[in-house]
Structures are given as structure tokens and as C-alpha cells.
Amino acid sequence: MPLPPTFEVRLTEKRQLSPAVRELTFERQDGAPFAFEAGQWISLILPREDGEIRRSYSIASPPTTTSSFQLAITHVQGGPGSTYLHDLTPGSTLRAVGPQGFFTRPLDKTGPSLFVATGTGVTPLRSMMHAAKAAGHTLPMWLVFGVRHEDDILYRDEFEALAREHTNIRFEPTLSRGSEMWGGRRGYVQTHIPELWSELAGLGLGVPHTYICGLKRMVSTVRDLLRKELNATREQVHSERYD
Known part of the structure; x- marks a missing residue:
């Protein structure tokens, strides 16, 4: 199965959820709705001097018709990906690919x-x-x-x-x-x-x-x-x- 195409996202908001975890809110740069199923994840492509790295995170927000989505990211000491993202300032842009994943809960399920x-x-x-x-x-x-x-x-x-x-x-x-x-x-x-x-x-x-x-x-x-x-x-x- 081919990977979804990459697209640009912009960080619009960040907030501290716990001593080690920050919530980052992104939106698509093109303003198009970001369609996904609850439970899926997205990969962010992070630029580094020694080459790009990818980090994948489950989407914390529910599906909507907007271009925005939220991620909750733990800062791992010495971790290049989480350190980069925790230091990211609102207005910064990244490339992303997704959504992906099969850990979903179909809305037609009726059981508890x-x-x-x-x-x-x-x-x-x-x-x-x-x-x-x-x-x-x-x-x-x-x-x-x-x-x-x-x-x-x-x-x-x-x-x-x-x-x-x-x-x-x-x-x-x-x-x-x-x-x-x-x-x-x-x-x-x-x-x-x-x-x-x-x-x-x-x-x-x-x-x-x-x-x-x-x-x-x-x-x-x-x-x-x-x-x-x-x-x-x-x-x-x-x-x-x-x-």
C-alpha cells in the first residue's frame, strides 16, 4: 500500500500537559480539512543538520472538518525528535505524512x-x-x-x-x-x-x-x-x- 503524500503543517499552539508532556496543535498550511479516523497516527519530518528524521505520534484530537489536529509529545532526555518538537515555536512549519494506522474504533460498533x-x-x-x-x-x-x-x-x-x-x-x-x-x-x-x-x-x-x-x-x-x-x-x- 503506497504511503499518503506529504503536506506542510504549521504549529499554532503549545501547552504543557504534565512535567514531561506538551500538547502541540498543528494545522495544514493549505487549509484543507485533515481527515483521519480516531486512533490513527501521523509522522512528522524533522530537519536536522545530519539529515531528516521522522517521528510518529498518535493523534490526540477527534476527527473534525477543520485543518487542525493535536499531538501530545513526551520530552525524552537526549531524544533528538522530542527535543526538537518541544523547542518548536508557534508559526514554525514542518512536513508531515499521514494519517496511518489500523488501531481504530468504528463508530458503528454498539457495544460497551x-x-x-x-x-x-x-x-x-x-x-x-x-x-x-x-x-x-x-x-x-x-x-x-x-x-x-x-x-x-x-x-x-x-x-x-x-x-x-x-x-x-x-x-x-x-x-x-x-x-x-x-x-x-x-x-x-x-x-x-x-x-x-x-x-x-x-x-x-x-x-x-x-x-x-x-x-x-x-x-x-x-x-x-x-x-x-x-x-x-x-x-x-x-x-x-x-x-
């Missing part, structure tokens, strides 16, 4: 969904949840989001607001290194999967699907747990890893 993420793996799930909400979906969408510390919870205010305003949405952050003041869930995401999956499956609202995104070790652990211990079928488990 369990979303499982760690770190910036939450970004494609954020896109999926907003797309489903915009489409009028009312079946359960539960997000289990694992990070180390409380200030690492990306889009916390947004997810908490969604959960308050929509009875079908639950937001379950869990901290592996939470302080004594933290009153929410603790431990790795896989600790909470059996409870939440069983509760979701027991609602009688259709066959649940799980969407998992993060680093390989977490993704593999959660997949094995669902398939081998909770008897989820291959068709019910969808995943994408970053490493």
Missing part, C-alpha cells in the same frame, strides 16, 4: 468499551472517546489510565468533566507511585482490569471491547489477562504499542 492506557498511550483513546460522544453514543466507555504520579495524569480535568457530564463515561486513573494524599486507585492498570471488565461484561449491554495503548510490556500483559483469564475473544481485544 473499556479503554486501557499508560502515558501518552491515552491520546488515541481520547480521540476515540470524543468521536463516539460526538456521534451520540450512550453505551459505557470506561477509561483506566495508569501513570506514576498525580501530575502525570494527562487531560485530567477534561476526563473528569466528561465523567461528571455523561453517565456512560467513567474515568479511573491509577498511580503506581501515588503520594499518601492520593485517594484513587493505585498500582498498575492490569491490577484493575478483572474487576472492571467483569463489571462491564455483566451489564448486559452487548459484547464489550477493550482498546489498549501504551508500551509493549503493559499491552502484552493486559492482552494476555483478557484472553487467557477473562475469556475475551481475539475480536474483542484491540491494541497498539509505542515501542
Whole structure:
């Protein structure tokens, strides 16, 4: 399958989401709508003195009819790609190619969904949840989001607001290194999967699907747990890893 053509994008806005993660908002230079499916990713082509490099990121924003999209990028110490992007100033332009990827959630799916993420793996799930909400979906969408510390919870205010305003949405952050003041869930995401999956499956609202995104070790652990211990079928488990 041929790659999509490259196009130019311009950075229009940046904001800090956590101590290490910045959200960058880009728009197509030609003003054309940026069409993609929730869950897909895009590659940015970064100019360097020793040659171009490409870095790929899941799209954090939901599909719209505009030319804009958002990415959440972790600054890796010594990482040439993330350092370049964190230092980028609004108005700067880059070449991009995309969208790409098959980690998507078709909007004609009617069953309840369990979303499982760690770190910036939450970004494609954020896109999926907003797309489903915009489409009028009312079946359960539960997000289990694992990070180390409380200030690492990306889009916390947004997810908490969604959960308050929509009875079908639950937001379950869990901290592996939470302080004594933290009153929410603790431990790795896989600790909470059996409870939440069983509760979701027991609602009688259709066959649940799980969407998992993060680093390989977490993704593999959660997949094995669902398939081998909770008897989820291959068709019910969808995943994408970053490493």
C-alpha cells in the first residue's frame, strides 16, 4: 500500500500537559480539512543538520472538518525528535505524512468499551472517546489510565468533566507511585482490569471491547489477562504499542 503524500503543517499552539508532556496543535498550511479516523497516527519530518528524521505520534484530537489536529509529545532526555518538537515555536512549519494506522474504533460498533492506557498511550483513546460522544453514543466507555504520579495524569480535568457530564463515561486513573494524599486507585492498570471488565461484561449491554495503548510490556500483559483469564475473544481485544 503506497504511503499518503506529504503536506506542510504549521504549529499554532503549545501547552504543557504534565512535567514531561506538551500538547502541540498543528494545522495544514493549505487549509484543507485533515481527515483521519480516531486512533490513527501521523509522522512528522524533522530537519536536522545530519539529515531528516521522522517521528510518529498518535493523534490526540477527534476527527473534525477543520485543518487542525493535536499531538501530545513526551520530552525524552537526549531524544533528538522530542527535543526538537518541544523547542518548536508557534508559526514554525514542518512536513508531515499521514494519517496511518489500523488501531481504530468504528463508530458503528454498539457495544460497551473499556479503554486501557499508560502515558501518552491515552491520546488515541481520547480521540476515540470524543468521536463516539460526538456521534451520540450512550453505551459505557470506561477509561483506566495508569501513570506514576498525580501530575502525570494527562487531560485530567477534561476526563473528569466528561465523567461528571455523561453517565456512560467513567474515568479511573491509577498511580503506581501515588503520594499518601492520593485517594484513587493505585498500582498498575492490569491490577484493575478483572474487576472492571467483569463489571462491564455483566451489564448486559452487548459484547464489550477493550482498546489498549501504551508500551509493549503493559499491552502484552493486559492482552494476555483478557484472553487467557477473562475469556475475551481475539475480536474483542484491540491494541497498539509505542515501542
